[in-house]
Amino acid sequence: MDSIQRLQLLSEQMELEPAEETRAGHKAGSEPGTPPACITPKQQEAVFVHPAQLPNGQSIKLLKTLLTSACEQDCFYCPFRTGRDFRRATFKPAEFAGVFMELNRRGVAEGTFLSSGIAGGGIRTQDQLLDTADILRHKLSFRGYIHLKIMPGAEKAQVERAMQLADRVSVNLEAPNTNRLARLAPHKQFMDELLQPLRWVEEIRNSQPAYKGWNGRWPSSTTQFVVGGADESDLELLTTTAWLNKNVRLKRAYFSAFNPIIDTPLENKTATDPLREHRLYQASFLLRDYGFDLEDMPFTSEGFLPLHSDPKLAWAQLNLKDKPIEINRADRQTLMRVPGIGPKTAEAILRIRRVNAFKDTSSLQKVGIQVPRAAPYILINGRRAAQQLSLF
């Protein structure tokens, strides 16, 4: 097998792992190593490269891959679990670094998201990932984007080293708490092996100067949850997300709807509706960026978000429909509670109305507000905006 074929084998299931600010769709139950049919060698190389938007807004071609698809763990949902019969592949650190740099030189990949199956324990596997990043940075002078996965059981010194090499580090919590994790990955320790590294990341960011980080700044940190795999509620997932936002300054939680993989213990479990994943993202942004609290979320009595309506709209229906807010007087936080108004448009409203009060919906539209969404919940100079809209 040549290195490109190996890369394909290793990257096939990486679509299951959302990363950075965009995500590709799932290929439910697809087998690792199934080569895509009828594609040119050039396209073949691009198969494992995903369009991604970095936190600074820059769009790049991101090579998402594992260093090895061999794994000694037996997570119930995972295609790479030990004993599962499929063709596995492995790269040595220097080998992967060389292949990546060749793809980088040819313009196929601009950055990499590097994870791994666990072979020889979390510490040894983390060393392999660190060696790879170290070669890329210091032997091959790669200055582009690297996202490094922190392995379960990695040591604090390894986390610190990862933070000196990468632009982003992440730990997959997979489930929102110890009990739920036991139903997905019985041999992973939620508190000690998964949550602790995320705490270390924040501890290091707070206790050491940023110049020690890669490129003079500490990396951001993210996590991922498998949604629906452990029958957990949205309330459980968002409670943990809110805790992580507050206590370890998590940049983002990724939600990956559970999809059964054949020949795993959960192969007969029903796939999670992708709309649930979408609602969780919306709710997590409200918690992180819009000043919403968990108590504001329109959970059902079982702790789930309604699928038929986005959580901000559901909140507005309950709280703003009969008490619309005055667009010319509301503060930033209140403005961001209105559907169709986000952090940037709230700022624009504040800026513009210092000079001129808004008089009608068309002036709001010009600022970028989604007027049809916002109109039922706002007043413009004491008049219902929805009535203005109906004039058109």
Ligand code: SF4
């Ligand atoms: S440790 Fe990671 S690669 Fe291994 S079985 Fe679990 S989720 Fe899969």
